[in-house]
Amino acid sequence: MNIKDKVKLEKIEIDEIKNNLIKLKLKEEDLNKAYKELKKDKSNNIKEIKQIEKDRLLNLKAIEEMEAEITQKEDDLVHFAIHNGYDITTEDIAIILDSTTDYVTRKLKQEIEHINIKKFETEENILNFNKFNILEIYKLDQKSIFFYREDVKEFIKNHLFNVEEKTVKLNMEGIDLDRNTILEESKKYLKEKAKRYKFNTPVTDEIANKIMNKEIVLSKASTVRTLVYQYKVIKDAIKMKKIIQKIYKDNLGLIKDEVILEQYKLLNEYTEYERRNFTDKKISIIHDMQVQRYIKANGYTKYNFVYSNKALALFDTTKAFGKNAADEAEIIAADDKKLEIDSVENGILTINVPEALIHDNLENEIRNHLKVVESSSLPDKKS
Structure with a gap:
């Protein structure tokens, strides 16, 4: 038994x-x-x-x-x-x-x-x-x-699915719609397709074990927003350090060392306080684009926790916590990455798509959808 x-x-x-x-x-x-x-x-x-x-x-x-x-x-x-x-x-x-x-x-x-x-x-x-x-x-x-x-x-394992996104470039030449409409309608089409798509490949036994053992830490977007705010504090501190260093260098011999040390002390106290004493009001200044850039820059894998026909997005934020947390150099590097965000330039649609929805005919699917939008936006012909 x-x-x-x-x-x-x-x-x-x-x-x-x-x-x-x-x-x-x-x-x-x-x-x-x-x-x-x-x-x-x-x-x-x-x-x-x-x-x-x-x-x-x-x-x-x-x-x-x-x-x-x-x-x-x-x-x-x-x-x-x-x-x-x-x-x-x-x-x-x-x-x-x-x-x-x-x-x-x-x-x-x-x-x-x-x-x-x-x-x-x-x-x-x-x-x-x-x-x-x-x-x-x-x-x-x-x-x-x-x-x-x-x-x-x-x-x-039965309710968590990897829905990692991948950036694809699709040719939209010949579509007679403005760039914003092409982008928004393409996103709308993919969102509706994702709702209909039956995610039937849940996480592996290995991933489930890592989640159970806290080797993988999953976070909602609201938690990621908090991380972005904390990293903003660190990035602001890095910039302020550079300002202190420049002032000291430009005024060598005119500013006493103890004055500079006092500025570093103030900066460290400010940084520590801001990282530990954030509020909802402070976090609200972080907008969605910053959150998405942060997720992409750090390569966080995206999962959907699907339950009762509802999907909750969770991100693998393991490296943001504990001994694997990024140091200042990594934060700067992540912030300096050139990220490809959704756009339409020179007839090319650059868009992030869940890997499960990517296939050889995706470009034609979206073009056909946009053609329908295009025809429905034309003025009615009077007989």
Whole structure:
């Protein structure tokens, strides 16, 4: 019997005991009602009252024993489950999908094998304090849902698709539309085609494992916007450093070294503060084009998390975090890259297209669509 089947059987058994407990508690209510009725005429119901008192005691004892059994079985199930793969929390999944715990519990929970348990009390559930791991303890403390790791991975594989885009150049000569119309209508056509396209190649087992192990960090566009703001702060700081250096060089001997050092100190304090104390208002100054340029410059792979007929764009932002985060030199290099953005120049349409939609006849498809737009924009001929 595999782990999932064993856990499911244990959950069924616990539910059956809980149902029996409900029956005992209903019986307790009936016995209490009967006891109160008999007490109204105590002198004539002594024998029946004694029997009910005996039945009440037996029933209460059975309730206590059943509650203790449920507690023990639930504790045993928790220990078995979390040591055999049920070790993914709601927070873990929310972080993986750059989402909220509320979204996971409301939308996704029913899709993934899990156990619901009473509040996990750390002090009562550590088997051996001589071998405890504070990080593991804290992860389990106060949690009430644990997901089965293998099922989480399968869920990711079934709902996450690589939709990396590639820049293509298409010949639009002979299309009698202005450049903006060609560009916007081409984007519109591709967007509608992407909606109809059935992405049937989910991420590989290797990619899913890397996501689970946090070797790949996925971020929504809103998170990327925050990264762009933080990088803007760094780029501004780099420019200010250059200004300080130029002032010092141009005024050699006229400006004291301690004045220059004070400027560097101010700059470092400003940079550190701005990187750590950003607000929604500050981030709102970052526009969509900056976000797209940043994504392209850093080569972030794009994925779609598709669920309930909705697609959420997620980007592989691994190198923006941790030990692989870009240093100042990389930021400058990324910022200086000449990026090809969507445009129409000299009859050539340069546009970014999901790789899954690229095929040999794509140019003709878009040309045919634009011909239809062109003909519909012509004034009606009067007969």
